[in-house]
Amino acid sequence: MTAAVKEPSMLLQKEMIAGNYEAITSAPETGRKVSSTFVPGNLNELLMCFGIVNNLPEINAIQNGMRRLSGDYIMEAEKGGHSEDVCTYVKADIGMMGRGNIAPNGKPFPDPDVLLLSYTGCYTFMKWFELLRAEYKCPTLMLHVPYTGDGHVTPNMIDYVVKQLKEVIIPGLEEVSGVKFDIDRLREILALSAKAEDDLVWCLESGKHKPSPIDAYFGGVYYIGPIFTAFRGTQEAVDYYTALRREVQARLDAGQGPTTPDGSVLTDQKYRLVVEGPPNWTSFREFWQMFVDEGAVVVASSYTKVGGMYDLGFRHDPADPLRSLAEYCLGCYTNRNLPSRVDILAQYVEDYQADGLLVNSIKSCNSFSAGQLMIMREVERRTGKPGAFIETDLVDPRYFSPANVKNRLESYFQMIDQKRRGANKAA
The missing domain is CATH 3.40.50.11890 (Rossmann fold)
Structure with missing residues (x-):
């Protein structure tokens, strides 16, 4: 390979x-x-x-x-x-x-x-x-x-x-x-955090465009790396997100989609998805390629919000440092109840003009997987868009079945196609 x-x-x-x-x-x-x-x-x-x-x-x-x-x-x-x-x-x-x-x-x-x-x-x-x-x-x-x-x-x-x-x-x-x-040192650091957060949100929300210049799930895990780990609050992070924004803007200007694992550009985007749950890491590239092969792009995802729900308006605030840290911790995606998660995902489906919600249920992650079937059904009910459910794991290769995942994805895309045909006939 x-x-x-x-x-x-x-x-x-x-x-x-x-x-x-x-x-x-x-x-x-x-x-x-x-x-x-x-x-x-x-x-x-x-x-x-x-x-x-x-x-x-x-x-x-x-x-x-x-x-x-x-x-x-x-x-x-x-x-x-x-x-x-x-x-x-x-x-x-x-x-x-x-x-x-x-x-x-x-x-x-x-x-x-x-x-x-x-x-x-x-x-x-x-x-x-x-x-x-x-x-x-x-x-x-x-x-x-x-x-x-x-x-x-x-x-x-x-x-x-x-x-x-x-x-x-x-x-x-x-x-x-x-x-x-x-505390003055903390204020300086938080100001850098907020600047990087602004550019990250701009990049993630570029998925609202058609074609989307980003993949907000597979590509998105690279984008969130610096800000979700050891670099939030550094000049390095500010410089990184400035560069990322320029890169995304260039693709927007050219009408291009994101780069795929094989080096091609995904411009023929047949399906726009919102994805709930973390990716599978042991077969990450193979998993991603399954979406690319079907012309599917993820325009928004919950996983790229686990380190901060910045797209809902939160920014680290140097004017009130400790309160800002508290609000950040309280607002993390994994600290939100199931109705709140439904609200977020249903809004993503609408705002990003997605064809539906795909849930990747992680076998060993109760924090994400608990209640996901209910979440999917409720988002379907609210948006009228079909949902689908696949199952993998985080880093255990025993629980990634390529054939099973591929079959479920293909069935889901057929369901979307059928839904579109029904809508066209009704119109």
């Missing part, structure tokens, strides 16, 4: 992620402290105030999945007693630890100096960090973020999170790092 052809922005973000891995693995030599934390609700800007380098276990699992290493790591974890039903990100991480804990750059990960858990709707994060705490025996800081079970954020919720930031998280990071907290 030939190497996938990537857009310039994809190569740039790959360099950025590689640079962060180098910063992590060289920490014992540079003297920098290392945190482990998660993508939804991550406090990257706050960590930067203390000079702490950010390591994200989910991203490590994704990297190992795309490099076809996660299957062996998962088996290693299961041999140690972890159930087949446990999140495969967790098992890939635990298994990697048992195999030397080697980073993508070939160097060993240092032990974290602090575990920072912003709990945002996924209970697995807590159990995952219990395992890591038992292994590393380092300080653990938990920011408890109330679940928005009623569908909205209250002032009391914000005050509760801010109180923890002031009394638990910031003092804990000061102790770990030996650096005094500087």
